[in-house]
Amino acid sequence: MKVRDLGEFGLIAMLDQIIRQSGAAYLKDDSHGIGIGEDAAAWGSRQPMQLGTTDMLVENVHFTLEGVNWRDLGWKSLAVNISDIAAMGGTPTCAMVSLGLPPDTEVGDIAELYRGMAEVAREFDMPVVGGDLTEAPVLIISPSVIGQTDQGKLMTRSGARSGDKIAVTGYLGASAAGLRVIRHKVDVDHEISSQLKLAHAKPHPRIKEGLKLVEAGARAAIDISDGLIADLSHICQASAVHARINSTDIPVYPAALAAFGNEALDMALCGGEDYELLVTAPKEVIEAARAHLGSVSLTVIGEVEKGLPGKVTLVDETGKEIEPEKGGWEHFGSRY
């Protein structure tokens, strides 16, 4: 069987099983940890717990170099890893960056890439402490971000409970709308198109918001990288719960709505890469957290219910079940 036939999630399940069966998932007696299947791994018995995450970006898979802004690429490649730490309710400690470079890459472009990384690293007070450079046939950016929890409290994909409200920080659909503007040179207002392109190019990880959520008592979260529906499905599968969300409650990014009208809802539901936090928690926890989020909104979009475990149901204003146009991103397969 080929990797393309098994698909990303099948492969992850297989590798997880190999690691567990071999005893290599075993954590030392004095440690407890969280491993494969979360936004970040967590380990260590002493407080704070350590967190770690890694996301590899590959040219022509995750990005192309045609018209690329190298500095933005540097920002985003670290930001998406920082976002995984935010989803656990942690803070980033430091980063390591491995780069695979074709020998004819321009040195000035790599300098710009690093300036973008340095920019987001400074923004989040997270030194870049090491890495590796090697030759490769295409550009490969493989950062690891290490973080830590605040007093051992953290959020996981498996922490959702029946009765929890489902909420999301900020607005959704901006990144997908920005990608559309970049790719198809859509005719929209300059100010709007700038906002959308920026949202796609330079996502801002929700570290502060994750901290406030975990402090308020939230115990289930994920960052929206694959798309709202897809990422909520990940929570539902890990927590063995059912989620019902209301299409009219989805906080669609205003500039995406202005540019794309009704299509913007699908961008918010399925577009991905918004790097907002999707969280489930009792109503009072959501309300307590909201009070500390300042200008960042925290919108309730549905609730966790008993029902078919792992399933996400989307309903319209009449309560009728509707199907989103498409789902999230799975590697080695196609958008489904």
Added chain:
Amino acid sequence: MKVRDLGEFGLIAMLDQIIRQSGAAYLKDDSHGIGIGEDAAAWGSRQPMQLGTTDMLVENVHFTLEGVNWRDLGWKSLAVNISDIAAMGGTPTCAMVSLGLPPDTEVGDIAELYRGMAEVAREFDMPVVGGDLTEAPVLIISPSVIGQTDQGKLMTRSGARSGDKIAVTGYLGASAAGLRVIRHKVDVDHEISSQLKLAHAKPHPRIKEGLKLVEAGARAAIDISDGLIADLSHICQASAVHARINSTDIPVYPAALAAFGNEALDMALCGGEDYELLVTAPKEVIEAARAHLGSVSLTVIGEVEKGLPGKVTLVDETGKEIEPEKGGWEHFGSRY
């Protein structure tokens, strides 16, 4: 200017400068750390300090898939990262593994790769806690290994002092000899060729030995990945010292000597990938450490002197300076 013109070390220096100038090398007030230019990064003000290292392996750059033993490839890809932790005198805590996979990769091969990783992970009591899977045009293996120090004591490349003895664990040249046997089907005794191939395929990181060395008081070390001369040069450059080593004192791997005679010395000096520890320390520290290394030898091969900083001098039994045949490995350039 292209990456191939600047070379790996020029590029590292440039990226280091960008990070420092931007303030992204800044470590938080309550932390002290060691960053770019060491075998592993170190951070954290609390004891134990945290260590982190990452080494990316790229198909057709670091390995080819022709006749590859996937399980050995898995072992080695994690082992070389564990070895960087050993060089700091630390112990591995956990690993994350990012894989880039062509979609037509056989699932069974990736399972074998992971079994090899699980094997070395279990051997070193180091759980694999996470990672990332993505599509890529060639196989990319990008592991990160997190470790910790024993009570805050560690070894660095910059810790060498004039008067230190230079010593190496075990024997050198086995990996280069093994590679020669694998590539050129050299006609040597079966037992000897098996030993050499195994040494190349499944290096055994010197974690225990690194711990004993640091406990005995050693403060400068590196693991031999690029080659004895090249790696000793890294220490001399980082410590601004001169090293003199005696060719007759180099512990050449017996099976390499048996198979390749005089050529084995060059394999020991320049071959690389032996993953033994090269350490400098006062004579009494070396002797104290040796007493705790059991069956693993610790051979004094020279000493650190005042002299041209960064330079390594190799002398023969008469004290005459000799040139090794070739140096270590630099990416984007050629062997020099």
